[in-house]
Amino acid sequence: MPRLRRREQKALKVNTDLKLMPLMNIIIALIPMLLLSAVFLEVKVIETSLPRDADASAAAAAPAEPPLDLAVFVRGGLYVIQGQGVDPIVIARRPGASAPDSAAVEQLVRALRAVTSRHPGTTEVRIVAESRTRYQEVIALMDAARAAGLVEAALEGAASEGV
Amino acid sequence: MRRRKPGNTRIMERYTSDGGLTLTSMMDILTTLLFFVLKSYVTGGEVTVPPPGVTLPRSNARADMHTSVVVAIDRDGIMLGTERVATVREALAGGDLLIAPLAQRLAEARAQMDDLDRMKGKAKTASRLATIQGDTEIEFRLLQRVMYTLDRSGFPDIALAVLKKA
Numbered sequence: 001m002p003r004l005r006r007r008e009q010k011a012l013k014v015n016t017d018l019k020l021m022p023l024m025n026i027i028i029a030l031i032p033m034l035l036l037s038a039v040f041l042e043v044k045v046i047e048t049s050l051p052r053d054a055d056a057s058a059a060a061a062a063p064a065e066p067p068l069d070l071a072v073f074v075r076g077g078l079y080v081i082q083g084q085g086v087d088p089i090v091i092a093r094r095p096g097a098s099a100p101d102s103a104a105v106e107q108l109v110r111a112l113r114a115v116t117s118r119h120p121g122t123t124e125v126r127i128v129a130e131s132r133t134r135y136q137e138v139i140a141l142m143d144a145a146r147a148a149g150l151v152e153a154a155l156e157g158a159a160s161e162g163v
Numbered sequence: 164m165r166r167r168k169p170g171n172t173r174i175m176e177r178y179t180s181d182g183g184l185t186l187t188s189m190m191d192i193l194t195t196l197l198f199f200v201l202k203s204y205v206t207g208g209e210v211t212v213p214p215p216g217v218t219l220p221r222s223n224a225r226a227d228m229h230t231s232v233v234v235a236i237d238r239d240g241i242m243l244g245t246e247r248v249a250t251v252r253e254a255l256a257g258g259d260l261l262i263a264p265l266a267q268r269l270a271e272a273r274a275q276m277d278d279l280d281r282m283k284g285k286a287k288t289a290s291r292l293a294t295i296q297g298d299t300e301i302e303f304r305l306l307q308r309v310m311y312t313l314d315r316s317g318f319p320d321i322a323l324a325v326l327k328k329a
Contacts, residue, residue, distance in 0.1 A: 020186045020187075020190055021186075023190070024186060024189070024190065024193070027190075027193045027194070027197055028193070030197060031193065031196055031197060031200065034197070034200040034201070035200060042326070042327040043211050043213070043219065043228055043324055043325070043326060043327075044222065044224040044225060044226055044227065044228065044324075044325055044326075044327045045224065045226050045227070045228050045229075045294060045322035045323060045324055045325065046222060046224045046226070046322065046323045046325060047226060047320070047321070047322050047323075048321055048322070048323055049314075049319060049320065049321060050310055050311065050314050050319075050321075098299065098300065129303040130303065131302060131303060131304035131307075132302050132303070132304070133302065133303040134299065134300055134301070134302065134303070135220055135297045135298065135299055135300070135301045135302075135303065135306055136220040136221075136299040136300070138303055138306070139220040139221075139222050139323065139325060140220075140222075142222070142323075143222050143223050143224070146223075146224075147223075155303075155306070155307065155310065157303065157304065157307045
């Protein structure tokens, strides 16, 4: 009799393990699909504009002090930082290079920081590039300006092609 | 009469698995991976892929991309969306900074946007955002002309698309 009961118990034993295989199948199908459509290179943006008419804004605001009008010029083998009441700062540039080297970028950031520390609240800068300046170099200059706290960078063409 | 099994055999039977895979640890890995991939979708802004032939410059900019008109500039020409509207030679020809074919297509795009806004009952927007996806090697004079054309065509807010530096 006790032997019979043990047999019945064996026959009625229910497998309580979770059935993970269907879930596994879904996840294994889902992961490659998501990975294939994922974007690993993040695209960001730099907001910019063309320089506005200085006379119009000056007339509207009528500031007590003349505006700083800070600008970074790209000129042949040089970067020149100029502004109202700021002694021009000259930094060497590799002519024809598609982007400034790290030493030049560091010098630019340091020089621009020195200007912004003397003129707190300054956030605007003009990047005045030559017609043949490469886009990567323009972006690198905007990065340097932003690192120095000049978050509003406007792009401008040098001399004859000025907008 | 049943013969009694030796002691060590009984112990072996107790500890031997039934041959099934242990899936719990694999499930843990896959679930973590799934959350990681889903998170990368949630945190990103507007997802965009630069057109073939355009290598975006690298920058430490942090601002996310917003829905806007996209003008792509590669070494051969200028594209509005997926349509090529002008070649580099055409864009740089003449003394005028305005690129006529691009301006024409932008005017059409703007008119379409205004129509859509009207249908949705939104007020007319004075200025609109445009994103430039430029190749690293394009010259500034070309970028400048595209920016000038965008500004004159009612897109004064310009965003330059870049790849985030690692």
